[in-house]
Amino acid sequence: MTTKLFATALLATVAVSAQAEPLTFDFKDPKGVNNIVFKLDAPLESINGTASGISGSVTADPSSPADVKGKIIVATETLHVPNPVMKDHLHGPKWLDVKTHPEITFELKKVSDVQRDGNSGTANVTGVFTLMGVSKEITVPVKATYLPGKLKARGGDVDGDLLVIRSNFKINRSDFKIQAGQNTDKVSEEIDISLSIAGAAPKA
Amino acid sequence: MLRTFLRLIAAICLAGVIGLWVTLGAEKGWTKTSVPIQKTDEITGIEYPVFENRFVPGLDFLVAGCAGSIFLAAVSFIPTTKRKKP
Numbered sequence: 554m555t556t557k558l559f560a561t562a563l564l565a566t567v568a569v570s571a572q573a574e575p576l577t578f579d580f581k582d583p584k585g586v587n588n589i590v591f592k593l594d595a596p597l598e599s600i601n602g603t604a605s606g607i608s609g610s611v612t613a614d615p616s617s618p619a620d621v622k623g624k625i626i627v628a629t630e631t632l633h634v635p636n637p638v639m640k641d642h643l644h645g646p647k648w649l650d651v652k653t654h655p656e657i658t659f660e661l662k663k664v665s666d667v668q669r670d671g672n673s674g675t676a677n678v679t680g681v682f683t684l685m686g687v688s689k690e691i692t693v694p695v696k697a698t699y700l701p702g703k704l705k706a707r708g709g710d711v712d713g714d715l716l717v718i719r720s721n722f723k724i725n726r727s728d729f730k731i732q733a734g735q736n737t738d739k740v741s742e743e744i745d746i747s748l749s750i751a752g753a754a755p756k757a
Numbered sequence: 758m759l760r761t762f763l764r765l766i767a768a769i770c771l772a773g774v775i776g777l778w779v780t781l782g783a784e785k786g787w788t789k790t791s792v793p794i795q796k797t798d799e800i801t802g803i804e805y806p807v808f809e810n811r812f813v814p815g816l817d818f819l820v821a822g823c824a825g826s827i828f829l830a831a832v833s834f835i836p837t838t839k840r841k842k843p
Contacts, residue, residue: 586803599786605805635791635808636786636789636790636815637790700800700801703800703801706800717803749804
């Protein structure tokens, strides 16, 4: 299949494709595998939680891997911690206020420092991260793996490709006006975020 | 008679709370009502948590239970005035 090329398309981000045309990967995973883990390690308390309500899409042109468009969306109400009282506080108006701010988003703007290794690759992805209604441009390291023709293997009847994205980065809650400077003994200022998501690009 | 009963209840509560806390994992954090079970998606290799509803008492449960037991025991030591027989 010499006419078919491929590249590792990166992204949070980038997509590698076997075709010379943009592919759109949908990150709403019916299997419920996509997840984000967040950790806050304060002197008096360590908080570990997850978010599972992930959606959004990313479009990438393999012939121009830096040309990536897309947006990853997390439903704020799906943020979960094992303690029910803590979860109520987390969702409440003093902290994430899920009723007023139902979504956390990351909109891709730029991909740089792309390094390929077969069907995988790494890159720095710059985008606008919006949390609690506050938008801030951040750059995060991303590892992407392109899995051509693997969509059907996950179940279902549709052929297609998968793009797996992993990223670890940190944000400061005060940057997003989340109880800035308060309760730092129990709720750390720095939030560690680990993202593991897979997007699907069904073949028409 | 009531004093003995209260002390007995306090001792049973204390033993029960400590026993439950130890048996259900001796969690040193907050009480949990769900526990993540880590799974791996075979195709993508993504590790993801599946939450199982399970009660895991934490230190808050232990402290509250011990405090309740101590309160019951303390009540049993409150002096009472005896009624004089007419």
